[in-house]
Amino acid sequence: MDELISLYDNGLIYYPNIFFAVLFLIGILGIILVSIEIIVLGKKIRRVIEEIKSNLKQKKRIEKEEKKKTSFAQMIRVFFQRKSILLVYITRALTVFFAHMVRVVFIRINTTLGYIESQTEKIIKKIGKEILIEE
Amino acid sequence: MKKINIAHIILTLCLIYFVFTPKILAVDYPLAWPGILPDNKFYKLKVLRNKIIAKIIINPVKRVEFDLLMADKTIYASKLLIDKGEIALAKDTALKGENYYSILVQDYNRVLLKGKKIPESLDSKITLAAIKHQKVFKHLENKVTDEDKKTFQIVSKFSKINYDFIVGFRNPK
Numbered sequence: 001m002d003e004l005i006s007l008y009d010n011g012l013i014y015y016p017n018i019f020f021a022v023l024f025l026i027g028i029l030g031i032i033l034v035s036i037e038i039i040v041l042g043k044k045i046r047r048v049i050e051e052i053k054s055n056l057k058q059k060k061r062i063e064k065e066e067k068k069k070t071s072f073a074q075m076i077r078v079f080f081q082r083k084s085i086l087l088v089y090i091t092r093a094l095t096v097f098f099a100h101m102v103r104v105v106f107i108r109i110n111t112t113l114g115y116i117e118s119q120t121e122k123i124i125k126k127i128g129k130e131i132l133i134e135e
Numbered sequence: 136m137k138k139i140n141i142a143h144i145i146l147t148l149c150l151i152y153f154v155f156t157p158k159i160l161a162v163d164y165p166l167a168w169p170g171i172l173p174d175n176k177f178y179k180l181k182v183l184r185n186k187i188i189a190k191i192i193i194n195p196v197k198r199v200e201f202d203l204l205m206a207d208k209t210i211y212a213s214k215l216l217i218d219k220g221e222i223a224l225a226k227d228t229a230l231k232g233e234n235y236y237s238i239l240v241q242d243y244n245r246v247l248l249k250g251k252k253i254p255e256s257l258d259s260k261i262t263l264a265a266i267k268h269q270k271v272f273k274h275l276e277n278k279v280t281d282e283d284k285k286t287f288q289i290v291s292k293f294s295k296i297n298y299d300f301i302v303g304f305r306n307p308k
Contacts, residue, residue, distance in 0.1 A: 006197070008193065012192060013201045013204060
């Protein structure tokens with residue numbers, strides 16, 4: 001260590017211009033190396049940031065797709081649930097409606113039959129009267 | 136017997152002479168080349184660089200070495216400016232050079248307070264540098280007119296004071 005210090009001091013005292021020139025060159029070299037290192041580091045950081053961004057995008061996409069999938073499935077589920085409920089109601093309503101319609105149709109048929117019966121009775125009565133008159 | 140005594144006296148006198156006085160006269164200490172001089176446009180940049188270096192040196196002993204180098208360079212720059220004829224700037228530069236040496240004294244003291252040892256080679260360099268600086272200032276004094284001499288005399292005095300401090304640190308009472 002002492003030898004190094006004495007070497008440094010001797011250089012400084014007896015060869016000051018060379019010492020400062022070397023110092024200057026080392027400084028310039030240091031600045032160049034540091035700037036190169038900063039550039040390389042910047043590139044690396046950019047790459048890492050881009051990777052992180054792409055990963056985030058992928059994750060977001062996957063999440064969105066999963067969300068879509070899940071929502072679609074839920075929708076289908078709900079739809080089927082609702083449809084089944086609707087089907088039940090519709091079938092019920094339809095049965096009620098058909099029953100009512102059948103009932104109405106039967107009543108109608110009954111009334112028409114009644115009407116036809118009364119008409120035929122009338123016709124028969126008329127025919128009977130006419131026969132009686134002719135006789 | 137008398138001959139031996141005379142020879143002894145002459146020898147001791149010679150020794151005293153060579154040990155104490157001639158150092159100042161015959162110093163073989165080359166000052167570092169300053170490079171850009173203070174009259175250059177880019178000298179401020181150099182000063183800024185040196186201030187930065189002074190703050191980022193780790194080892195305190197190396198800081199002393201740096202201060203010495205700066206003092207040498209600045210004083211040599213002052214000499215070169217005198218040769219160029221830029222005396223006003225040379226005076227300022229000489230003062231600044233000696234200021235570097237006083238910073239060296241402070242750093243030297245700090246090193247000693249930390250309990251660290253200053254290498255002998257650096258210690259001898261500091262001594263030789265102080266002597267050389269004084270020699271240069273004297274040389275510059277002779278090159279300029281009387282009005283400008285004062286500054287260099289003052290700087291030379293500072294140099295002596297600084298060196299006395301260094302001697303004081305080396306040999307604490």
